[in-house]
Amino acid sequence: MANTKTANTAVHPSEAEGVVREPLVLNNRSLGWITDRICGIVENRQPFVWWVLFVPSVVLFGCLVFSLVYLVSTGVGVWGMNHPVAWGWDIVNFVFWIGIGHAGTLISAILFLTRQKWRTSVNRASEAMTLIAVMCAGLFPGFHVGRFWMVWFLAPIPNSNAIWQNFKSPLLWDVFAVSTYFTVSVIFWYIGLIPDLATLRDRGKGLAKKAYGFFALGWRGGNRQWRHYEMAYLILAAISTPLVLSVHSVVSFDFATSVIPGWHTTIFPPYFVAGAIFGGFAMVLTLMLPVRKLYGLEDLITAKHIDNMAKIILLTGTIVGYAYIMELFISYYAANKFEGDAFHMRILSGPYRWAYYCMFFCNVIAPQVFWFHWSRHNLWMVFLIVNIVNVGMWFERFVIIPTSLAQDFLPGQWGYYSASWVEKLMFAGSFGMFLMLFLLFIRFLPVIAVSEVKGVLPESDPHYHDWKRIREKRRGAKR
Amino acid sequence: MAEFSSATELYHAAEKVRDAGFRRWDVHTPYPVHGMDQAMGLGKSWLSAIVLMGGITGSSVALGLQFFTQVSLYPTVVQDKPTNFFTLPAFFPVTFELTILLSAFATVFGLLGILMLPRWNHPLFNSGLFSKFSNDGFLMVIESRDPKFKREKTKELLEEMGAGAIEEVNY
Numbered sequence: 101m102a103n104t105k106t107a108n109t110a111v112h113p114s115e116a117e118g119v120v121r122e123p124l125v126l127n128n129r130s131l132g133w134i135t136d137r138i139c140g141i142v143e144n145r146q147p148f149v150w151w152v153l154f155v156p157s158v159v160l161f162g163c164l165v166f167s168l169v170y171l172v173s174t175g176v177g178v179w180g181m182n183h184p185v186a187w188g189w190d191i192v193n194f195v196f197w198i199g200i201g202h203a204g205t206l207i208s209a210i211l212f213l214t215r216q217k218w219r220t221s222v223n224r225a226s227e228a229m230t231l232i233a234v235m236c237a238g239l240f241p242g243f244h245v246g247r248f249w250m251v252w253f254l255a256p257i258p259n260s261n262a263i264w265q266n267f268k269s270p271l272l273w274d275v276f277a278v279s280t281y282f283t284v285s286v287i288f289w290y291i292g293l294i295p296d297l298a299t300l301r302d303r304g305k306g307l308a309k310k311a312y313g314f315f316a317l318g319w320r321g322g323n324r325q326w327r328h329y330e331m332a333y334l335i336l337a338a339i340s341t342p343l344v345l346s347v348h349s350v351v352s353f354d355f356a357t358s359v360i361p362g363w364h365t366t367i368f369p370p371y372f373v374a375g376a377i378f379g380g381f382a383m384v385l386t387l388m389l390p391v392r393k394l395y396g397l398e399d400l401i402t403a404k405h406i407d408n409m410a411k412i413i414l415l416t417g418t419i420v421g422y423a424y425i426m427e428l429f430i431s432y433y434a435a436n437k438f439e440g441d442a443f444h445m446r447i448l449s450g451p452y453r454w455a456y457y458c459m460f461f462c463n464v465i466a467p468q469v470f471w472f473h474w475s476r477h478n479l480w481m482v483f484l485i486v487n488i489v490n491v492g493m494w495f496e497r498f499v500i501i502p503t504s505l506a507q508d509f510l511p512g513q514w515g516y517y518s519a520s521w522v523e524k525l526m527f528a529g530s531f532g533m534f535l536m537l538f539l540l541f542i543r544f545l546p547v548i549a550v551s552e553v554k555g556v557l558p559e560s561d562p563h564y565h566d567w568k569r570i571r572e573k574r575r576g577a578k579r
Numbered sequence: 580m581a582e583f584s585s586a587t588e589l590y591h592a593a594e595k596v597r598d599a600g601f602r603r604w605d606v607h608t609p610y611p612v613h614g615m616d617q618a619m620g621l622g623k624s625w626l627s628a629i630v631l632m633g634g635i636t637g638s639s640v641a642l643g644l645q646f647f648t649q650v651s652l653y654p655t656v657v658q659d660k661p662t663n664f665f666t667l668p669a670f671f672p673v674t675f676e677l678t679i680l681l682s683a684f685a686t687v688f689g690l691l692g693i694l695m696l697p698r699w700n701h702p703l704f705n706s707g708l709f710s711k712f713s714n715d716g717f718l719m720v721i722e723s724r725d726p727k728f729k730r731e732k733t734k735e736l737l738e739e740m741g742a743g744a745i746e747e748v749n750y
Contacts, residue, residue: 130715131609131714131715132714132715135609135713135714135715256644256648262652262653263653264648264649264652264653264655265648266649266655266657267645267648267649267669267670267673268649268655268657268660268662268666268669268670269657270672272673273672273673273676276672276673276676276677277672277676280676280677280679280680283680283683284679284680284683287683287684287686287687288683290687291686291687291690295609295610295713298713299609299713299714301713302710302711302712302713302714303710303713303714313699314699317691317696317697317698317699318696318697318698318699318700318701318704319696319713320607320701320703320712321607321608321609321712321713322605322606322607322720323593323605323606323607323608323611323612323615323616323619323621324605324619324621325694325696326608326611326612326615327611327615327616327621327624328624328626328690328693328694329611329690329694330611330624331623331624331626331627332626332686332687332689332690335626335627335630335682335686336683336686339679339682339683339686342675342679343676343679346672346675346676346679350672350676353672550609551609551610551611552610554609554610555610555611559585559586560586560610560612561586561613562586562587562589562590562612562613562614562615562618563587563590564585564586564587565585565586565587565588566587
């Protein structure tokens with residue numbers, strides 16, 4: 101049906117006159133160019149800037165290790181938390197990092213199901229970002245439990261105490277949600293990597309060839325393989341889509357199912373999910389803008405990609421802003437005294453109101469700049485705004501978590517929580533770990549999904565050359 | 580093994596080979612070519628059936644685990660909340676997550692099983708031409724085990740369809 105319709109115009113859809121659709125890969129690059137450019141990043145020496153970033157991030161990672169050793173050997177008392185603020189920076193950081201991960205899965209799964217072809221240029225790096233962010237996230241609750249060596253109690257394993265987990269607890273749901281999320285993300289990422297590992301294998305020599313070849317599992321790119329591969333990819337996208345929405349919903353249940361004023365709201369699941377996608381896209385852009393510049397990937401990650409992501413940030417940022425305002429409205433409209441007081445203190449009279457203003461400015465007001473076309477195409481502007489959003493999303497979790505606890509039901513135990521140096525070092529260290537692992541990813545694996553980008557070129561369409569031939573014939577006939 | 584210059588050429592060649600009645604042959608491309616399944620006369624992948632089994636296993640394991648441990652082995656009563664059949668909603672999140680987890684495992688292991696991977700050693704890897712598939716080569720491989728295969732005639736067929744380089748690979 102579609103074939104006959106387009107055959108009448110005798111132009112490939114990508115070249116139809118009057119259809120202004122920017123190409124996904126600029127300058128008519130060939131398949132070979134794409135392979136060379138992306139694999140070249142892995143095969144050549146890294147630029148000096150790579151080392152400039154890598155060395156400090158390793159040092160910061162060392163700080164993380166040090167703070168964890170100090171924490172475990174001394175006890176959780178070295179953190180600044182005390183009753184009633186039992187959830188401080190550690191849980192803030194956990195939610196912050198896990199939220200960042202969500203953009204990767206959104207790009208790889210939801211945009212795949214909705215046939216957004218531009219995702220192919222950014223999905224690999226965002227999925228890697230997801231995995232690394234979830235690793236960073238997992239650290240915090242792991243050490244938050246206090247006795248790290250007892251973490252295995254979270255798993256439903258028969259033990260000598262004959263005690264079983266409370267499956268009605270949202271904290272246990274979280275264990276399942278986050279571990280499933282990590283595992284499925286690893287699987288999705290690895291399945292996507294297999295054809296590209298085969299490319300690196302076929303280009304490599306010596307040890308590199310052996311190593312990539314090992315992980316490529318002997319991929320031969322036959323259509324009898326591709327057809328099952330594509331089905332596997334589709335299924336993984338289909339199951340990751342509800343998964344990613346569920347993970348942050350479950351994270352929000354940790355708060356929403358409790359009775360603390362400021363936490364006990366039904367708006368949390370969609371609000372957290374929108375916030376996660378918002379913050380995640382900001383982090384994707386924070387990483388991809390320098391990578392694109394550094395490795396000359398402007399033809400693959402084009403202005404259009406950045407424009408699209410900025411629009412998603414604008415949309416989700418506005419949803420988040422709506423949630424902030426609706427939360428305030430409901431606390432007034434529901435006429436619950438505790439709820440009302442909690443929000444009054446949050447924005448007007450409480451000791452943490454500075455954090456609320458900071459959050460509101462960073463997440464709601466700053467991204468509104470993206471309504472303007474010029475701002476989405478000025479890379480410095482984009483970089484500035486996404487970094488403001490990164491800060492804002494951390495503050496959002498800070499506003500929700502410790503400030504609700506610091507002023508709870510009993511005024512007698514109200515106080516002001518601030519983090520100790522150990523918590524601060526650990527947070528800085530988690531950034532070191534994030535950056536270090538991401539730089540290693542750039543060094544050893546293809547940052548852009550080679551086989552997927554090839555699949556969105558106009559010439560990859562099996563009828564592309566047919567259209568060309570028909571068009572040339574018609575032109576000849578006219579002359 | 581024959582090399583073609585573009586996806587279009589390979590696509591039309593595949594249609595001809597399909598119509599000629601070959602069974603043991605394949606095309607090797609740098610990316611999945613859309614419509615190639617029809618051009619080769621292949622049906623829909625049946626991987627989804629395996630995944631369905633995985634998903635059903637996941638949800639039954641999760642429900643079984645939760646009801647068995649919570650109701651019969653060690654009923655946890657927190658804040659006077661009982662555990663019985665009606666606490667099912669509280670068991671949804673874990674059931675959902677395990678369904679997804681086991682579906683994902685079924686997908687990846689099912690895929691590797693169907694494709695018979697990992698297989699690090701294959702006769703095709705001995706060919707110099709073959710490594711082009713992962714860059715920009717569009718290759719067609721017809722196995723000599725195919726009942727329709729006749730050395731000269733098949734070669735002629737490939738040439739007729741416009742194949743560039745033709746190579747014989749020993750296995």
